[in-house]
Amino acid sequence: MKKTISLTSSSFLINDSPVWNSLRKSYVLNFNEYRFYDQILKKESDFDVVILNFKDLVNYPIFDFSKKNKKQICNKIEKIFYILKKKIFFTKKPLILFVDYYYSDTKIKSSQNFPLEEKIISFLIKKIKNLFKFSNFFYFNIDIFNKSKNLFDNRLFYISKTRYSENCLRFISKITKMTLDRIQKPPKKVLILDCDNTLWGGVVGEDGYNNIRIGTDGEGSIFSDFQKSILRLKNEGVILCIASKNNLTDILEVFNKNKNMILKLSDFTSIKANWKTKTHNIKELSKELALSIESMAFFDDNPIERDQVKKNLKDVKVIKPDTDISNWPDQILEIFDFVNFKLTKEDLLKTHQYEKRSRFIVEKNKINDELSFLKQIKLKAKIVKINKSNEQRFLQMIHKTNQFNLTTKRYSLLEISNFKKNKKNIIFMVRLNDKYGDHGLVSSIMLIQNENFIYIDNFLMSCRVLGRYLEQWILSKIFELGKRNKIKFIVGEYVPSKKNILVKELYKNYGFKKITNYKDLPNQIKKNFLNNSEIYIARINDVKLIKPSFYSN
Numbered sequence: 016m017k018k019t020i021s022l023t024s025s026s027f028l029i030n031d032s033p034v035w036n037s038l039r040k041s042y043v044l045n046f047n048e049y050r051f052y053d054q055i056l057k058k059e060s061d062f063d064v065v066i067l068n069f070k071d072l073v074n075y076p077i078f079d080f081s082k083k084n085k086k087q088i089c090n091k092i093e094k095i096f097y098i099l100k101k102k103i104f105f106t107k108k109p110l111i112l113f114v115d116y117y118y119s120d121t122k123i124k125s126s127q128n129f130p131l132e133e134k135i136i137s138f139l140i141k142k143i144k145n146l147f148k149f150s151n152f153f154y155f156n157i158d159i160f161n162k163s164k165n166l167f168d169n170r171l172f173y174i175s176k177t178r179y180s181e182n183c184l185r186f187i188s189k190i191t192k193m194t195l196d197r198i199q200k201p202p203k204k205v206l207i208l209d210c211d212n213t214l215w216g217g218v219v220g221e222d223g224y225n226n227i228r229i230g231t232d233g234e235g236s237i238f239s240d241f242q243k244s245i246l247r248l249k250n251e252g253v254i255l256c257i258a259s260k261n262n263l264t265d266i267l268e269v270f271n272k273n274k275n276m277i278l279k280l281s282d283f284t285s286i287k288a289n290w291k292t293k294t295h296n297i298k299e300l301s302k303e304l305a306l307s308i309e310s311m312a313f314f315d316d317n318p319i320e321r322d323q324v325k326k327n328l329k330d331v332k333v334i335k336p337d338t339d340i341s342n343w344p345d346q347i348l349e350i351f352d353f354v355n356f357k358l359t360k361e362d363l364l365k366t367h368q369y370e371k372r373s374r375f376i377v378e379k380n381k382i383n384d385e386l387s388f389l390k391q392i393k394l395k396a397k398i399v400k401i402n403k404s405n406e407q408r409f410l411q412m413i414h415k416t417n418q419f420n421l422t423t424k425r426y427s428l429l430e431i432s433n434f435k436k437n438k439k440n441i442i443f444m445v446r447l448n449d450k451y452g453d454h455g456l457v458s459s460i461m462l463i464q465n466e467n468f469i470y471i472d473n474f475l476m477s478c479r480v481l482g483r484y485l486e487q488w489i490l491s492k493i494f495e496l497g498k499r500n501k502i503k504f505i506v507g508e509y510v511p512s513k514k515n516i517l518v519k520e521l522y523k524n525y526g527f528k529k530i531t532n533y534k535d536l537p538n539q540i541k542k543n544f545l546n547n548s549e550i551y552i553a554r555i556n557d558v559k560l561i562k563p564s565f566y567s568n
Contacts, residue, residue: 023055056101070117092135104149107151107430115167117167166183198356207258213316239277241344242278243344252355265288334350371452393449396446401443
């Protein structure tokens, strides 16, 4: 069943225009009467899109410069944003706001006397910024995309009360679809890059580290800017890796000796420089990082390499570089698959966190005695309550975690908030530390409790901390909770998916028994089961689930 989008605009929208066709293929579109903003509160929808045109808001052209008129215009804007805030706060459903501030091609007066239009724009921007605190609010400035000056059409306004050209409406439709599609699936986590004629111009094996094209002049400056854009992605949480058909010593020499390089070795979590296929190296990176192939994107100047990866690894996003390399710095930044609308502390530390995982794997593989090794690394886990400071991380994990995720249930902020309101429900995250550092918030748990049962509604964990038996520590805490509250049974649910085979045997391995007859389970629990669920149950007194001895707390 298609989800619905409610569209509200300050300017008339042509509902039957073909510009909406691509959006209609995926969603049902409901157009509210233009300028009737309160309709977004009265009508049910999965998503809301609101389009505000500056000229409509101020009844352009402004001829009355009085304080009274300015106050009336600001009051009108205030009322609109009161409605938007109410919708965003109470429904917790995504709302996309498009705004343009265009009122004249010649704004030279604003450099001299700051006209009334600019004062109202400043007020409007403040109202928008007040909504940034809501994670379900998304904002786009139409003016930024008005490169060719063809998004607005005065002629259309006087004919049909719409100020937007077909190009503009097509742009709004496209960005809406891209945004909603991204909201409903996680961003790409890993960018895998070639080296020769990709990170720099030329072939290092032939030209030498000092003669490749990278620097401040000509073509070299393009590759420098391209590296700056890549570094920007890394600083926003994208993990960088290299897959290059090259000698590793040649690659290392470039990074260590070429002073024009923007990117440093430390910016890359892993480097695969060898003569194996790119497909093989990408698979190796997936294993090494414990991240799915689907979470990866691949950028290579060679069309043969791209085609082979596309053929062999269909879930990898293979980026086709623009034929004009001068567009690469912009192209890589504009790839929507990398967009992370709400950055968390964990996102900003991602490269460092995955470096720690690599060190953990390497050192663990060197030691035969696993128990001794785990004791040496000083593991310490801590339960963390959900609050305003970390609810975005909780929501992010709910929507991004696929492999260690027992049910893959995706909850909105509203649903999480409603879950918390029930005092019998328990919701928390887990923070993990060891000798490699603070791994941050790495697990999210949702429990439903009644007189005799604790039902594990959601149990998920970041794969970068696998191998530390944190899942056993968490289950032991759930069992301890059950014992304290004199509860008899723990019920777990596993919903098979393409990606969570990793946890298929989890409950079975820890003493739970699979059941098919649910008649004795409370309706409160049964109503949460998903289709194709496998249900497991454990009697607390029968299962001796002890906290792993190598955890210090």
